[in-house]
Amino acid sequence: MCGTCGCGEGETRIEGAGLHPRAGHEHAVLTAHAHPHAPEQGRRLAVEQDILARNDRYAAENRRWLEDRGVFCVNLVSSPGAGKTRLLEQTIAALRERVPMAVIEGDQHTNLDAERIRASGVRAVQINTGRGCHLDAHMVGHALERLRPFEDGLLLIENVGNLVCPAAFDLGEAHKVVILSVTEGEDKPLKYPDMFHAASLMLLNKIDLLPHVEFDVDRCIGYARRVNPTLGVMQVSAASGEGLAAWTDWLLAGLAAVRARRERDIERLRRRIAELEARLAGQA
DSSP states (O other): OTTSSOOOTTOOEETTEEOOOOTTOOOOOTTTTTOOOSOOHHHHHHHHHHHHHHHHHHHHHHHHHHHHTTOEEEEEEOOTTSSHHHHHHHHHHHHTTTSOEEEEEEESSOSHHHHHHHHTTSEEEEEEOTTOOSOOHHHHHHHHHHHOOOTTOEEEEEOOSOSSGGGGOOOSOSEEEEEEETTSOTTHHHHSHHHHHHOSEEEEEOGGGGGGSOOOHHHHHHHHHHHOTTOEEEEOOTTTOTTHHHHHHHHHHHHHHHHHHHHHHHHHHHHHHHHHHHHHHHHO
C-alpha cells in the first residue's frame, strides 16, 4: 500500500492553491502518509491502519455532507489512459441538460483535465497530488468546500490513474466505478484484485477497438467476477457512444435513489417536528 509507494508529503494543491483546514478540522496530512523507515512490519502496519482510519473519518464526513444535499457521488478509478476523461465528457454531454453536475479531477500535475471538463459546460475543481498516487477523503473534503455541488445532483470524481492505492481509500462516494480499456489486457482484474473487489461497477471501455486488439471480453468479465461476484459490468465506447445510454441510466437511477432517501429523511423530520410542536401545544 502507500507505506512504501513514495507519495509526496505536503504537495497536494487544489486549483493551484494550498490546502487550508476547515474550522474545527484537524489537519492530519493524509498525503504525507507518515512513511515509516523502520524495518519492523508491525510498525508499518500500524501506520497504514492509522492512515486508513483517519481517512475513513473524513470519508464519513464527506458522505454525510453529500447525502444531506441529495448528491449522488461516483468515484471513477482506472489505470492511466483507460479513457476516464473522455467518458466523463460524453457523460456530461448526455446529462448536463437533465441534472445538475459537478466534477472533481485528480492528477499529479496540471489542470488539463479540469479545463477539458469546464469546456464541457460543468463546474470542475482540479486536485494535484504531486507525487501522491491517489485522492483521499481529506483532499475531497476541501474540494467540496470550493466546488459546492448543486443539491440533488451528480458529483463525478476522476481519481488519479492508478489501479492500486485508490482501492483502499474511501472518499465518501456512493460507488467506485472501475474503468478498464480493452487495450489493457483481460487479466487486469486478477493482477489488481483489490480495485475490482472495491468497485460496484466495471465499465469495459473502448469496445470500438475490439476488432483491432486481442482481447477476450468473456474471459475478462469472468476474471472480474471471480474477484467480485456481485460486480456489475457494462461495455461502452466513449468514441462511438455504444453502451453510454445504459451507463447514464445507471447514474440517473442512483441519483433518483439518493433523492428519494433524502425526501424520506425530510418527511420523517417534518413529522417529528409536528409531533414535538403538538406536544408543546398540549402542555401550554
